[in-house]
Amino acid sequence: MAHEEVVTLDDIWVHYNSTPILEGISLSIEQNDFLGIIGPNGGGKTTLLKVILGLITPSHGRVLVLGKTPQSSRGSIGYVPQHNLFDRNFPISVWDVALMGRYSRAGLFRRYSSDDRTAALNALQAVGMLDHKNHQMGKLSGGEQQRVLIARALVSEPKLLLLDEPTASVDSTMQTEFYELLDRLKHRMAIVLVSHDISAVSVYVDKIACLNRQLFHHGSPEIEAEVLEATYKCPVQMIAHGTVPHRVLKEH
Amino acid sequence: MIDALQYEFMRNALYAGMLASxxxxxxxxxxxxxxIVFISGGIAHASFGGIGLGYLAGFSPVLGAMVFTLASALGMGLITKKTKLPEDTAIGILWAMGMALGIIFIGLAPGYAPDLFSYLFGNILTVPFSDLILMIILDxxxxxxxxxxxxxxxxxxxxxxxxxxxxxxxxRLYLILLCMIALTVVVLIRVVGIILVIALLTIPAxxxxxxxxxxxxxxLLAILFGAFFTFGGLWLSYEFDLASGATIILFSGTVLLLTLGLSRLRGNRHKRWDIASSEAE
Structure with missing residues (x-):
């Protein structure tokens, strides 16, 4: 299969009240890439995701998603936002959350079709949350909510999956399960995962990008200590990879 | 209460309560x-400008209120989405400006403004048939x-x-939602008045x-509770000769506080209850 470019970012600048958040980011994400974006809090990771989603328009630079503008490619993007952003008291069931991901197929005024329902069932099955489909979203644990949000992103059968700090509220045993789920998915779509947790990410992803306003590294997950220090603006312990199995030598 | 139903104004009051619910x-x-309780309060109060304009220009104050609630809903929605003005600031400004306009208009209108009080605090017993028709259409x-x-x-x-x-x-959908709040305010003005609208928007839900x-x-449950509150409040106001709008609000508020208190007691015993437990998370 030819390596199709899923995302092309060309010299992206984003300013917030004339303070630069992203400075000249150029990045290309190909089909079946599993890219981890790491960097300190406030380094522009979420902003970069929102540029790819077309939620933020850069002050300079070009964004292409599947060869089109982000807005016209949204139907092919699955998005998993930081899960602590919604109201935990909100009266909504797991099932309704999952169906929401099919909106781009259903469209204004139309009811969700039986295809949409089947897709929601399959997605909930894939993340192991089918038994909880009638539960209230807010009653689930952090890890369970995260899996529902992933199901919601998967129901539209996206070509690109964007995850923002997906493991922030997931305990470590769940994290392994979570990365194994992504590992199965990466053959079907390009995955971009944003995290400040360097060690966990670097074990599973195929490519890594270090972001702190500028892009400090992009490529293989073996990162030099100097690059990390430049990204985090402070000394960072070394991360290294063996061949299979991947191993983190030092705890961060 | 049953014998009171022989009066047309009492039957109209029940219909109005149902339509408002x-x-x-x-x-x-x-x-x-x-x-978005605060923005709803702002829309409701800004409608006073329309009521004043109705008095001044000689058309139905309820129609004036509808124009003003819709305009303030769109105004607040656009200002909060398109400018950098904080949402609560924008709401507060339009809230006060709407009321100020109402006072100016009523001052300019010749003579005394009859039943002004009922627009402010509601009077379910004086809802005319024409307003019932308007309420049906808006519902x-x-x-x-x-x-x-x-x-x-x-x-x-x-x-x-x-x-x-x-x-x-x-x-666009958010603006439509605000416009529906505006229409709801118009439906509720006759029942509880613009100052008390906010209670009927929040308590049944x-x-x-x-x-x-x-x-x-x-x-569906909120509609049933709303009907229960308006009928109950209406009955109490009839029995004890109290202002209907205020009685409806105090009755529904008291019932809500009692149920919240009861559920908290139960929650302490069983360690599981919606509001208490999820708020603690």
């Missing part, structure tokens, strides 16, 4: 779950929009950003929220 049950749920419009756009409003309320990503026109986590069921 439909609008405030459906829209109140959105107001509560979206936490119908609100119900039709919510049925047609149910999944859009659900997505928008739960996660606006995700809604944008999957292609929902969230800004908050009651309903204790019993279900399904938005549709919450709306």
């Amino acid at each position: 439909v609008a405030c049950g459906i829209i109140g749920v959105y107001v509560v779950v979206n936490r 119908f419009i609100i119900a039709a929009i919510v049925i047609a756009l149910y999944k859009e409003f659900l997505a928008l309320s739960f996660d606006e950003e995700f809604g944008t990503v999957v292609g929902i026109p969230v800004e 908050t009651m309903a929220r204790q019993f279900t986590h399904d938005l549709r069921k919450m709306m």
Whole structure:
């Protein structure tokens, strides 16, 4: 299969009240890439995701998603936002959350079709949350909510999956399960995962990008200590990879 | 109470209570779950300008209120979405300006403004037949929009950003939601008045929220609670000769506080109850 470019970012600048958040980011994400974006809090990771989603328009630079503008490619993007952003008291069931991901197929005024329902069932099955489909979203644990949000992103059968700090509220045993789920998915779509947790990410992803306003590294997950220090603006312990199995030598 | 039903004004009052419950049950749920109580209060109070204009220009104050609520709903929505003015600031400004306009208009209008008090605090016993017709039409419009756009409003309320990503026109729908709040305010003005509207938008929906986590069921329950509150309040005001609007509000507020208190007691015993437990998280 030819390596199709899923995302092309060309010299992206984003300013917030004339303070630069992203400075000249150029990045290309190909089909079946599993890219981890790491960097300190406030380094522009979420902003970069929102540029790819077309939620933020850069002050300079070009964004292409599947060869089109982000807005016209949204139907092919699955998005998993930081899960602590919604109201935990909100009266909504797991099932309704999952169906929401099919909106781009259903469209204004139309009811969700039986295809949409089947897709929601399959997605909930894939993340192991089918038994909880009638539960209230807010009653689930952090890890369970995260899996529902992933199901919601998967129901539209996206070509690109964007995850923002997906493991922030997931305990470590769940994290392994979570990365194994992504590992199965990466053959079907390009995955971009944003995290400040360097060690966990670097074990599973195929490519890594270090972001702190500028892009400090992009490529293989073996990162030099100097690059990390430049990204985090402070000394960072070394991360290294063996061949299979991947191993983190030092705890961060 | 039953013998009171032989009077036309009493039957009209019951119809008005029922029609008001439909609008405030459906829209109140959105107001509560979206936490837009303050903007609803602003829309309600700004309608006073329209009531004053009605007196001055000699047309129905309720129609004037409808124009003003719709204009202030769109105004607040656009200002908060398109400018950098903080939302609560924008609401506060339009809230006060609407009321100020009303006072100026009424001052300019010749003579005394009859039943001005009933627009401010409601008088369910004086609802004329023509207003019942208007309430039916507005209820119908609100119900039709919510049925047609149910999944859009659900997505928008739960996660606006995700809604944008999957292609929902969230800004336009938010403005439509604010306009429906405006229409609901118009429906409720005759029953509880512009100052007390906010209670009927919040109390039935908050009651309903204790019993279900399904938005549709919450709306149906809120309509039933709304009807219970308006009928109960109306009966109490009739029995004890009290102001109807205020009695309805105090009755519903008391019932809500009692149920919240009871559920907290029960929750302490069983360690499981919606509001108490999820707030603690």
